[in-house]
Amino acid sequence: MEESDITVLGIQPNDYVNAILVPEGGQVPLDIANLAAQGIFNVVTVKSIHDPKVGVIFDARSLIHALTILISEHMDMCLSERGHLTENVKVVN
Secondary structure: OOHHHHHHHOOOHHHOOOEEEEEOOOOOOOOHHHHHHOOOOEEEEEOEEEEOOOEEEEOHHHHHHHHHHHHHHHHHHHHHOOOOOOOOOOOOO
16 A cells, blocks of 8 residues: 555554464564554464464464454453443453
8 A cells, every 4th residue: 555545545554453463483574663653563473383285374272362362452442442331341251
């Protein structure tokens, strides 16, 4: 996306991406400085396994656990913001 596209659309990458999950030992290099420059600061490394057909992939249990934590943190943040209806909200651990 070109810089002018961001301006025209009125959105920033961190408006829709706030975390990136990467498999531990994965082959895709991450440019943490570039992600941070775009406002994406939450990079989560998830345990992985090696699949002989496709290479490094997420360990399913670890991926579910990481996603559960991210969603819980996001929900906690949303519920703590002013103006959000919190009646009848039950936190499940």
